Amino acid sequence: MMKKVEEEEKPAICDFCDNTLQKPASYTCMNCSASYCKAHFVTQHHLHDQCKHVLIPPTCRRSDYVCFEHDEVVSMFCQVEQKALCMLCMNLGTHKGHDVVDIDEATKEKKTVLQADLDYLENAIATSEAEVNNLLGVSDKVKANAQIIKDNIKHANDGAKLELEKNEQELIEQVIKEEDNFSTKVNWEIYAGVQDQEMMTNIKSKINAVLECTFPIVLLKRYQHLESNRKPSVRKSLVTDLENKAMEKLLNIESMNELQVDQIIHHAHPDTKETSLLDEHMNSLKEQNEVWTIPITITANKERDLYWISYQGFSR
Template structure:
């Protein structure tokens, strides 16, 4: 009933204020003025309109008088102010009514005297006895408010410390984001520089090989050109001799014949003039060969580039720690005699490390670091830690395994070193002390296939 009465008052108020509303700003008049045509507007509103066009917005009547000269309509202003006061009272009344309604149960229109602890909501007596709140815990409103207030005070104390902790985490996270961006930028520059070094090497070798080919081509062409000039000179002389001999043979008189032939021949005997010159000539065909660069250019240049890139391959010295193991003379290979055996040597605690192991066709091996390694038993590949073994599904059986250890982020990765395909990456765990590279192999008869290690 209260809402319906309020709505009726609002309708009456709206009806009474329609004539007190400026048609330009659509609000109650503020400092109203009347034009000569009889229409009323707020002084500022009509001033803005007339500054664009000197006509009444309603009837289009020309307005020649300055609005500043128009007197304020005190009657309209008084009525507008009363309407504004009535409007404000009506709004206050509606707010009070809404608050009164809010204190009542929306379902039963009863006062909300209880607080359901289970559902965390205000309820009335009827709600408490209803099926929806059956078995729930209730408290009087004042008691529930006091309890909640106490919880909020306690919560505020805790949240203060939590805010400080979270702020610290936020700052730390921001620092990590900055570090990551900086690290990525450094890596970007490093990658660009290293690729540029390879590009420079390749461009230099390309120019050198092309220049070598150019020199060989020019040398070969020069030799062939010299022989071509010799051939063309001989051919010219032969044709001259052919023409002269043909002409002389047409002379019938013996004296004239002999005189015609011997003239200009410097007394050279015919057998000497008509000797074969072709047998003295031979086509020169020097081979322009670039050796292995013709068929294996990429392979040879790649091998050359291995000598200039960093890091270079280095020898990894293996030590014998069992009578069942034999270390090769160069310190790079291991042979097993009777038992499965693991050997460790070089230790790591900091930095980045990469090494490759040529396992060949061995049917058993384990590679990595102590307590974290990749194992092969002849049928399946398994990653092993101190407490977890995970079987891997590999399409091919690698003959050479690459192991990359990043001590800074505690990651151990395995690769097929033949084509650098990634096999698996595992967390190596915190390194409280230096760890060693691990190699394990199995004896077989005869054992002619050693495990060879190359360090980078």
């Protein structure tokens, strides 16, 4: 048994080389039942070129390319069952009446299909790579904007640091949370994009390997083992949507901070129902029906300015 395996694994030798200088075979002709090196294939086998002999790699088993039922060389291809067959199968066997073409024609057709798949995969990979690059770019952009907003929040809180310390920390934590959520989503999309690229690159490599095959019957066999889904869909671009949602949440937090800062500085603390000193003093001014004449221009916040003026002790 061991000896038989060793004999099967021995490389095929050219049947036409001199015994003293035998070269490894490059082709095996199914019709001639002979193996040829490259040189003797040119000088000897060209005589049979018009007969359309079937060639296979010398390392393949002959039984793989012979009809099991009729012991004839397979030279045709059934389009209905997608299977290589011999002439007897076509004329007398189970494939009689089927759409049958020459094996070379079938090979050419499969190559065309595979080349189209290859073109699709190349475009899909390029699209996915561009999407990943855009995601990386928008990730950096949102992080930079998040840092600017964090700095703005800190700067806006400088005037009332003690009162705003808790508010500042909570809002910054919200910004950090949104930033982390965004980074997680982007990183997942990047990971998924890279996985898609690897999958499509793998399919592309397999298709290239089939296209490089010079033996029609081998190409058709390998074609049948390719993945059925050779054109996976390209992931929809989420760059703009992710960026817009992230920036909307960050800007909402910044607006909330500005509102709370204004409430803390100019009105009662937002966590209490106490009336602010400003409101008390302005109510007092209204009750007294006093009109102040001052040599300065009132700003947009008239109540605040009147409070400041009266607090300084100015009279009419």
